[in-house]
Amino acid sequence: MMKSVDKFEKISELARRRGFFWQSYEIYGGVSGFISWGPFGAAMKRRIEDKFRDIFLRRLNFYEVETPIIAPERVFKASGHIEHFKEPMVECLKCKRKFRADHLLQELAGIASQETDRMGLQEIKHEIEVRKIKCPDCGGEFSEPRYFLTMFQTNIGPYSESVGYGRPEAAQGIFVEFKRLYEQVRERLPIGFAQIGHALRNEISPRQGPIRLREFTIIDLEFFFDPENPRCPLLSEVEDEKLRIVLARNRLRGDESPVELTVKEVVANGYVMVEWLAFFMALGKRFVTSLGIPEDKQRFIEKHPWERAHYSAQGFDQEVYLERWGWVEVAGFNYRTDYDLKGHMMESDVDMRVFKPSDKVTTRTEMRVKPKLQNISREFGEKTPEVVNLLKSVRSEDLIKSFNEKGFYEVGRLKITPEHVEIVLEEVKDEGKRFIPHVIEPSFGSDRLTYAALEYAYTIKDGRVVLKLPRDIAPVQIAVLPLVSRDGLPEKAREIYKMLIDEGFTVEYDESGYIGRRYARFDEIGVPLCVTIDYQTLKDNTVTIRDRDTWRQIRVEIARLPWLIYNYLRYKINFEDMGPPIEK
Amino acid sequence: MMKSVDKFEKISELARRRGFFWQSYEIYGGVSGFISWGPFGAAMKRRIEDKFRDIFLRRLNFYEVETPIIAPERVFKASGHIEHFKEPMVECLKCKRKFRADHLLQELAGIASQETDRMGLQEIKHEIEVRKIKCPDCGGEFSEPRYFLTMFQTNIGPYSESVGYGRPEAAQGIFVEFKRLYEQVRERLPIGFAQIGHALRNEISPRQGPIRLREFTIIDLEFFFDPENPRCPLLSEVEDEKLRIVLARNRLRGDESPVELTVKEVVANGYVMVEWLAFFMALGKRFVTSLGIPEDKQRFIEKHPWERAHYSAQGFDQEVYLERWGWVEVAGFNYRTDYDLKGHMMESDVDMRVFKPSDKVTTRTEMRVKPKLQNISREFGEKTPEVVNLLKSVRSEDLIKSFNEKGFYEVGRLKITPEHVEIVLEEVKDEGKRFIPHVIEPSFGSDRLTYAALEYAYTIKDGRVVLKLPRDIAPVQIAVLPLVSRDGLPEKAREIYKMLIDEGFTVEYDESGYIGRRYARFDEIGVPLCVTIDYQTLKDNTVTIRDRDTWRQIRVEIARLPWLIYNYLRYKINFEDMGPPIEK
Secondary structure (H helix, E strand, O other), X not given: OOOOOOHXXXXXXXXXXHOOEEEOOHHHOOOOOOEEEOHHHHHHHHHHHHHHHHHHHHOOOOEEOEOXXXXXXXXXXXXXXXXXXXXXXXXXXXOOOEXXXXXXXXXXXXXXXXXXXXXXXXXXXXXXXXOOOOOOOOOOOEXXXXXXXXXXXXXXXXXXXXXXXXXXXXXXXXXXXXHHHHHHOOOOOOEEEEEEEEEEOOXXXXXXXXXXXXXXXXXXXXXXXXXXXXXXXOHHHOXXXXXXXXXXXXXXXXXXXXXEEEHHHHXXXXXXXXXXXXXXXXXXXXXXXXXXXXHHHEEEEEOOHHHOOOOOOEEEEEEEEEOOOEEEEEEEEEEEEOHHHHHHHHHHOOOOOEEEEEEEEEEEEEEEEEEOHHHHHHHHHXXXXXXXXXXXXXXXXXHHHHHHHHOOEXXXXXXXXXXXXXXXXEEEEEEEEEEOOEEEEEXXXXXXXXXXXXXXXXXXEOOEEEEOOOHHHOOOOEEXXXXXXXXXXXXXXXXXXXXXHHOOOOEEEOOOOOHHXXXXXXXXXXXXXXXEEOHHHHHHOEEEEEEXXXXXXXXXXXXXXXXXXXXXXXXXXXXXXXXXXXXX | OOOOOOHHXXXXXXXXXXXXXXEOOHHHOOOOOOEEEOHHHHHHHXXXXXXXXXXXXXXXXXXXXXXXXXXXXXXXXXXXXXXXXEEEEEEEOOOOOEEEHHHHXXXXXXXXXXXXXXXXXXXXXXXXXXXXXXXXXXXXXXXXXXXXXXXXXXXXXXXXXXXXEEOOOOHHHHHHOHHHHHHHOOOOOOEEEEEEEEEEOOXXXXXXXXXXXXXXXXXXXXXXXXXXXXXXOOHHHOOOOEEEEEOHHHHHOOOOOOEEEEHHHHXXXXXXXXXXXXXXXXXXXXHHHHOOOOXXXXXXXXXXXXXXXXXXXXXXXXXXXXXXXXXXXXXXXXXXXXXXXXXXXXHHOOOOOEEEEEEEEEEEEEEEEEEOHHHHHHHHHHHHHHHHHHHHOOOHHHHHHHHHHHOOEEEOOEEEOHHHEEEEEEEEEEEEEEEOOEXXXXXXXXXXXXXXXHHHHEEEEOOEEEEOOOHHHOOOOEEEEEOOOOOOHHHHHHHHHXXXXXXXXXXXXXXXXXXXXHHHHHHHOOOOEEEEEOHHHHHHOEEEEEEOOOOOEEEEEHHHHXXXXXXXXXXXXXXXXXXXXXXX
């Protein structure tokens, strides 16, 4: 009996054979949780990241930064990761294998993750015992569950006390440097800073190929705004975008079906705490849709408080449907409030607040304590400077109260009496106030997005794989092919190849084998256009262009190729607009 | 007396203030060896990396891959890093500070690095004693020197025996996966695979800002070729390029002056072991020159055997001159031979060889040992399969020799006599052979290149900083500025801003303050073109474009802006070609 092969297996086979991705370190038996992106996968993944840059940064005038992966321990103490970034683990007492305890409960006892997420170690232990869960490998008994810190730990420099960690998110690199960044953009608010880079999570026992990785590319955008001014002026640009949302209240009733709401409705109904959250969710949907993932294969899940990360006051996961794993998170949208900046402020003692000037400067009258120097010096002599200094930090209200009650005020063992000071009224200008900005974070997993785009692009036509990738994320843009490898066709084709390279396109040249086999090869890696040089080319300087998805062909003058292809790849024109069809 | 401020300090100040780079984790006191790239620095650095992609990958039809930063221990055992990637260290017995011992000898005793590089621990110890070198911080005595492994160590997963390291180079990710990669490109040779990504080196006590980092971006290109076919067919494209090379033979005599040679001469004189080495050095020179670093501020240093990395059979460093540090390496060009693939082949037991078909299939006659089954089984009974198996690995020549000398052949304690075997002659087709490809590696430091580009772009004009970055690596391409922020000019300017954004440019909009101050601001971050909207714009739909470097202005129709700017940024036209100058 043939085992049925699912889409993940098919794509993995294609990906391994044609250079998209595969498990790393195969020659050493492979290491779970690590994948390598090959020639075409890396190019495609990079184009997806560039698309994020275009939609979320360039068009919004936000900025990308690049900070280190390794950070000293204090960063993650401040961020709450040392305390919270851990998972429950059990060890088989017989075979010594270690497992994620909550995953065992999900997989072997069918308990939903929204349940296991709220269990403490005691409850997990209890469930394992009650449900008689044993090691799935050898049937052995399990140890007591304990927490495992899922960050990679290392030492910075030769001193063993300088502990460092690999970052589990790129966000902290932005929070830690926020003070600088804010100055560099001339104190603009609201403002977004993003970081795209490798992140590390030392998963206990990762499986699921490209879905659960120990090292992956994270795309974190930290959007800072004034909590007293939470309106999103760009909302009108996305207000009719429809979002499919699984609401937390419905989930509690076991109802996981999404409600479809426009962004406008989401905001009006108060489903988001901050308008910007809905704005970024709409952009997230557009971004993921542009990768070729249909709208009805996407949804947003509103997270329960106990499912959210420690820093999150409200959170939605963006999920896409994948054949093997069902609904899989590809992005998270979290309202991080001032959690992170406050944490770093407390740990570092550096003021991370920003200054907001008032709309109009107001003045108010304040009492101030003014030392009477002569009288002080008469009584305190050489201690006068000390007394004057101490008086600076005394609140006039406290002073007056103390004078009234005791007739003096004691500060640093010195008795201040009314004759030492004068209380003056002063005009104080109220020019603004200091506050910690709040943060909305859209965060994407680049590897998962790339895998999802591959899964939805994977189609079979006439028994062959055609990878119908969106034009602008296809790793190779054009293939240039002489019809046969003789009669001057290769020379002409190389000329055209060189011209297209000089124009900045990503091009492959191939003259080996029958033309149909070559087309098949390029269909398999998703090249949208094949330019073929035939005998007619030598006569009239025209070439054929073949469309990957329809296999239709048109005929075009060589000189017009760059302009046509440039606009085709930017979705400014369609295939049919490029030239007259060829009758077969 | 004022301390004179060198270029590094000036650039650091600018970089910190305007968002290029600064030391990471400032709020926690900073951590040596880590820098953060801000909004404009990160963008500029990425453009430099994209330029590498263009010159070394897209135009040569080589590929980029992306593999993990963390690798299991065996990878670095095979690569020789566990054995070789270490530095001599001493500890001050009084203040406990640790130092690179060779750096101390260089800085405090003036010994050249080409000397310290060849010293062992004993010699280092001896020099420290003889030269009475004490702790530069507290004057204390030093410990015995010992080696410190300069890789970041961690654990993969929850098992303490699964040691992993942060990669000190991106190259190993390519070597480890070479077998797969080679199949994926349909067994093409020669072929190049590159990787651009973070690398980690746990330096003992890094200083020097962006020059010596513990975490940095490496650009590794591994070029694989057949050592029996080492010719570079692309050499003619670069043969007249001039390289300034400091030859090892001259360095031994203390002569560090470069000789200027064309690539053709370098090859003809046998200064490189493989033509490709000279080819890539020429591309390296073009690349670095295109970043704005003058040719006479670049040179190549031929490394002595003891200065080279453990894998290198020949190596040249590409250096640029920086004001504070003198000549600084920005790239290395090494002939890595088959060192790495061989290492992984031995460690993993996986055949990393490639198959080369012969030009024409030849046949030759070979003797083969054929077992006489009946006779063997009569004598050896149930041991027959074992005997047959053993005979498979016996060379017929050895067998015949042994029969002639002793009358029998002993294998696995069994005596084989002539009656057990038959020697037959067989036609063998020679279809090709298997070999390990050799490797040439150009490797660039992205952070250093970005810093060097900043240093050479940094100029003062009329007392203000103008960052004369090459157009194609400037982080922001265009600034759009209404002359004043009233009378409808901002509205018109925003329209133009939006049009340029839609065309794909990186644009800043700014209406705050006097126009001269705005120009100054954009000069400081190196924006090549400022587009200004004035009262005339409202009348005739023209705008002015201002050139950052000359401050000259031209007048241009709005509709022509995208096409002109597009070609200007690609160096297809010059500023003067864009429109008529404005008389001042």
